[in-house]
Amino acid sequence: MVDYAAWAALRLSAPLTFLHVLDEQRYPRGDAGGNPGLGEREALLNELSSLDAQRNRLALEDGRVLLQEARQRAHSAGVPIAETQQRHGDLLHSLNELQGDTQLLVMGRQGERSGGHALQIGSQLENVIRAVPRPILVAPSTFRVPRRLMLAFDGSVTARQAVATLASGPLCEGMPIHLVMIGADTGDNWAPLDNAAARLASAGYDVRQAIRHGEVVSTLLAYQEEHSIDVLAMGAYGHSRIRQFLVGSTTGALLRSSSGALLILR
Incomplete structure (x- = not known):
């Protein structure tokens, strides 16, 4: 997908922005901590909250790495301006917010949950x-x-x-x-x-x-x-x-x- 995006940016003589949206349903931002006085259950809820927070941090960091690699690849292909954006929320909402500045949207046919299966297309x-x-x-x-x-x-x-x-x-x-x-x-x-x-x-x-x-x-x-x-x-x-x-x-x-x-x- 990155190569197609770079090809299109060069063809259009347009700046290129790579967007990574962290799905809020899979990675909620809220605090899931327990309530006072629940004892052992409170401790378990706090532990789950800590694990969720760690998972979210790892997902954000993974997204940052993906964006950095994409930008470097685009620069190597000759794209002079390649920027990155990372958001937490809904993909459609993010794309609609950005559409005013978008000449062309490039998306991969397969999503991260497709597992590389040739007959699977991205859910979004x-x-x-x-x-x-x-x-x-x-x-x-x-x-x-x-x-x-x-x-x-x-x-x-x-x-x-x-x-x-x-x-x-x-x-x-x-x-x-x-x-x-x-x-x-x-x-x-x-x-x-x-x-x-x-x-x-x-x-x-x-x-x-x-x-x-x-x-x-x-x-x-x-x-x-x-x-x-x-x-x-x-x-x-x-x-x-x-x-x-x-x-x-x-x-x-x-x-x-x-x-x-x-x-x-x-």
């Missing part, structure tokens, strides 16, 4: 995708310099906005873009696809277009593998079958199955 990820109104780059565990991008296009307002975002920003500049629609091979589908391609071409992109028939997830992933696509991009919350990416079990299927990064555009 889908909630963040739904709730944070900023572009999100979901990073796989292994970094590969992005060289090709595929945009899942359905002709909706959000898909057209995704095209506009790509055309106006430097994140994917110089990368071939594959515009792929899942549906019938008809003039009604080609018309918006051609318009989107023209918009990207006018911004200097090398654009490839395709319409494929089939089940959305498996068909897009097959195209991704066929053309060695590094980044799969899509607009958030469209009004067609592609919306299924962000609700229910389809999100998990996509995140588990995609071989590269996933870029959610707003």
